[in-house]
Amino acid sequence: MKLEGKIALVTGGRGGIGRAIVARFLREGATVYAADLSPEGSLAQHDADGSRFVEMDVADEGAVQAAMSQVQAEFGKLDILVNAAGIEIEKTIEETSLEEWNRSFAVNCTGTFLTSKYALPLMRAAAKSGTSASLINFGSYDGFIADPGLAAYCATKGAVHALTRAMACDHGPEGIRVNAICPGYIDTPMLQSFFTGDGSGGEGGNIDTLQQAVRDVHPMRTYGTPEDIANLVNWLASDEARYASGQLWVLDGGLSAQVQQMKL
Amino acid sequence: MEKQTAIVTGGSRGIGRAIVDRLLADGHNVVTCGRGERPKDLPEAAVWVQADVSKTDDAAALIKTANTTFGQITLLVNNAGVQVEKTVADSDDDDWDLVMNVNCKGVFNMCRAALVDMAEQGGNIINIGSISGVVADPSMALYNASKAFVHGLTRSIAVDHGPKVRCNAIRPGWIMTEMAEDGFALARDPEQAMADALARHPVGRFGEPKDIANMVAWLASDQSTYVSGECFTVDGGMTAASPLNPGLF
Numbered sequence: 001m002k003l004e005g006k007i008a009l010v011t012g013g014r015g016g017i018g019r020a021i022v023a024r025f026l027r028e029g030a031t032v033y034a035a036d037l038s039p040e041g042s043l044a045q046h047d048a049d050g051s052r053f054v055e056m057d058v059a060d061e062g063a064v065q066a067a068m069s070q071v072q073a074e075f076g077k078l079d080i081l082v083n084a085a086g087i088e089i090e091k092t093i094e095e096t097s098l099e100e101w102n103r104s105f106a107v108n109c110t111g112t113f114l115t116s117k118y119a120l121p122l123m124r125a126a127a128k129s130g131t132s133a134s135l136i137n138f139g140s141y142d143g144f145i146a147d148p149g150l151a152a153y154c155a156t157k158g159a160v161h162a163l164t165r166a167m168a169c170d171h172g173p174e175g176i177r178v179n180a181i182c183p184g185y186i187d188t189p190m191l192q193s194f195f196t197g198d199g200s201g202g203e204g205g206n207i208d209t210l211q212q213a214v215r216d217v218h219p220m221r222t223y224g225t226p227e228d229i230a231n232l233v234n235w236l237a238s239d240e241a242r243y244a245s246g247q248l249w250v251l252d253g254g255l256s257a258q259v260q261q262m263k264l
Numbered sequence: 265m266e267k268q269t270a271i272v273t274g275g276s277r278g279i280g281r282a283i284v285d286r287l288l289a290d291g292h293n294v295v296t297c298g299r300g301e302r303p304k305d306l307p308e309a310a311v312w313v314q315a316d317v318s319k320t321d322d323a324a325a326l327i328k329t330a331n332t333t334f335g336q337i338t339l340l341v342n343n344a345g346v347q348v349e350k351t352v353a354d355s356d357d358d359d360w361d362l363v364m365n366v367n368c369k370g371v372f373n374m375c376r377a378a379l380v381d382m383a384e385q386g387g388n389i390i391n392i393g394s395i396s397g398v399v400a401d402p403s404m405a406l407y408n409a410s411k412a413f414v415h416g417l418t419r420s421i422a423v424d425h426g427p428k429v430r431c432n433a434i435r436p437g438w439i440m441t442e443m444a445e446d447g448f449a450l451a452r453d454p455e456q457a458m459a460d461a462l463a464r465h466p467v468g469r470f471g472e473p474k475d476i477a478n479m480v481a482w483l484a485s486d487q488s489t490y491v492s493g494e495c496f497t498v499d500g501g502m503t504a505a506s507p508l509n510p511g512l513f
Contacts, residue, residue: 260464
């Protein structure tokens with residue numbers, strides 16, 4: 001068990017990817033707080049998994065402070081913070097309302113800022129114990145190259161990438177490693193919404209055909225699972241990754257390694 | 265802008281020819297080369313040297329011709345390149361030798377020969393890389409790798425030989441040349457393939473050789489005197505978009 005004795009908090013911890021990370025951390029022996037808007041999260045159901053649920057809107061400063069105070073009171077340190085909470089507005093900038101734009105940044109960027117800001121004292125305390133603390137943000141391959149009709153999402157993820165490097169510079173000397181995972185197509189409620197949502201190609205088409213076509217564009221001929229992401233998060237959270245910091249870890253089955261695939 | 269003595273390798277056709285035409289139009293002296301005879305339609309003002317850039321002696325002879333015909337070479341455009349459409353498993357030693365000799369050793373040879381004078385007296389080197397050196401085209405393994413070499417060498421020359429020498433690379437995307445047209449002709453449904461490929465270009469068209477020549481002209485100009493060590497992508501926005509575009513299915 002790689003994470004024995006470690007205290008971890010995962011935002012979006014009851015969502016598609018966050019839930020897999022929580023489950024993996026628990027298996028690796030960590031004590032895990034799963035922070036989310038509701039105990040069910042985006043999957044709308046939840047079986048007890050041994051994690052400690054914290055109700056938290058990452059964009060709400062008071063809620064973030066309260067959660068970190070709870071961790072402070074219960075353990076006095078935080079070894080691992082995973083900022084997995086995120087939302088996706090499937091629109092071009094012309095279609096995006098100011099409210100939707102602001103909400104995208106509030107959750108994806110401000111949320112990452114707030115949880116990190118208030119977790120830092122706890123992570124410093126963890127780093128003093130001798131091993132480095134690990135902060136893991138969620139960027140996206142969309143922060144490098146664009147999917148159509150996802151403008152605000154692409155922009156927030158690019159911002160997270162830059163924030164990740166900035167935090168790695170600022171807090172590395174304090175023993176805190178900061179990395180971002182940049183997933184490609186991962187089978188989550190968010191992806192299913194993208195397949196069936198307006199203007200994403202789902203209309204008038206057969207969803208199975210669409211999904212197969214998407215798989216076929218990937219060099220690995222499949223899209224990823226939340227567990228694939230949890231595998232790398234687990235490594236980055238562990239002491240094996242003690243020299244890994246400031247990096248953007250793309251995990252997309254090779255999708256972005258290739259040039260556009262012409263149908264020749 | 266001062267009149268340059270320019271060498272453009274591989275100027276017989278395609279992107280290289282467009283670069284030759286543009287540099288001549290901008291008033292520069294141009295020497296170009298290829299492995300064959302002088303092309304009949306090459307503008308009279310351009311000096312032709314039959315040369316294989318992968319041969320060290322040929323590279324030196326090319327520089328010498330430029331120096332004696334027009335005076336000290338000030339601009340080198342390494343455009344000559346070959347491609348072999350194979351995976352690693354399918355590639356044999358001859359494929360390796362061909363691609364690496366022309367695309368890698370050729371660029372190296374020309375840079376080394378030009379730097380003998382450029383390192384002292386200054387100069388400008390522009391290498392033609394490829395988007396394929398950043399993201400992979402399927403079944404083009406050696407070509408993709410050779411273009412990544414070009415990008416790496418570009419940065420090294422900029423770092424080692426600045427401030428006297430500027431060195432940059434251009435990464436073209438899909439440029440409509442005879443080579444690209446052959447690709448579409450082989451498609452199961454050429455019309456459909458063309459439409460699909462077009463849809464992946466945010467600017468709504470394929471590139472033309474002169475799109476690359478435009479960038480060369482800018483990099484050769486006094487507008488770019490602070491630009492060095494960069495690899496600029498000119499691909500109509502293709503690689504800015506995800507290769508997975510559900511709107512296309």
